[in-house]
């Protein structure tokens with residue numbers, strides 16, 4: 338089989354940018370990453386000219402609801418493929434379809450559709466690869482449901498979630514730490530080898546500490562739908578207690594994620610999160626809904642038949658009345674460019690937060706997430722302005 342060689346660009350490695358790089362792939366895997374120098378690639382190799390841009394690992398998204406008109410909660414293989422395809426065009430080569438709140442039947446249908454889409458994946462035309470599902474809704478705190486439908490929210494019950502874990506496809510599992518049964522949920526999720534996360538929660542430091550002992554190591558979209566000292570004081574009075582925010586900042590083992598679309602968080606918060614947690618514990622996520630790549634208008638968040646309505650203004654999703662946001666409508670390439678524009682994080686750290694760090698946190702870093710010999714040839718060629726030029730999944734490009 339002939340080699341696939343990327344040249345005439347800078348390879349983005351986890352710790353640095355390698356100028357004048359050559360990335361050689363064969364049989365869907367990365368074989369070597371080196372300086373090109375004066376040596377020519379093998380005569381029969383297929384050469385990908387990066388035209389002076391970046392040769393980057395493909396992006397990995399651990400929190401994504403949909404795109405291109407489809408929400409993963411639509412619960413059909415066609416919808417899953419449509420969303421995976423839309424995100425591939427934005428540089429994402431691996432993602433974790435993310436549930437919203439919804440009925441057990443709706444969540445089951447979503448899991449089944451993801452399992453089937455993964456099983457029948459044939460080529461990059463089918464979109465980004467599914468590494469597993471993020472079981473995100475329905476176990477949210479009542480006062481932190483955000484833009485999700487309230488009827489679909491509930492406390493965890495083993496009879497329900499054991500069925501989801503038994504599917505084998507759930508790799509990330511969220512629950513609000515203050516809910517009855519949360520600790521048992523975290524233990525079951527850890528046993529199912531998930532990245533265990535707390536989100537849509539008004540948890541105190543004490544509740545987070547108990548969750549941590551049960552295996553919780555991550556918090557969904559930092560600053561969004563999570564507790565602060567004043568919100569915990571509203572529950573418990575004085576003395577004021579620590580919140581999720583202090584717990585994440587105070588524990589080096591904890592990771593979190595940011596929605597860097599420019600609408601959810603101001604530049605100083607993006608800069609602060611990166612400086613406080615470092616690129617090894619901070620993931621860029623899209624938290625993208627179905628409105629990505631679609632014109633402004635009203636759409637449903639979650640299932641097509643009964644998801645809650647939101648409005649896309651072409652920049653971001655808004656809850657009805659425009660009093661709060663309803664997730665992003667951007668792909669990972671946008672997040673990467675925005676971080677570059679408004680923070681001092683170097684490009685290799687920004688890319689790491691969109692590739693290797695999410696891979697490490699979800700246990701898939703042996704197979705993907707960085708330009709390293711032996712890993713799957715998931716690559717994105719970016720311009721100097723970080724615009725996506727070409728996307729390769731397992732060494733193959735979709736045209």
Ligand SMILES: [Zn+2]
Nearest residue numbers: 400402624664
């Ligand atoms: Zn979300």
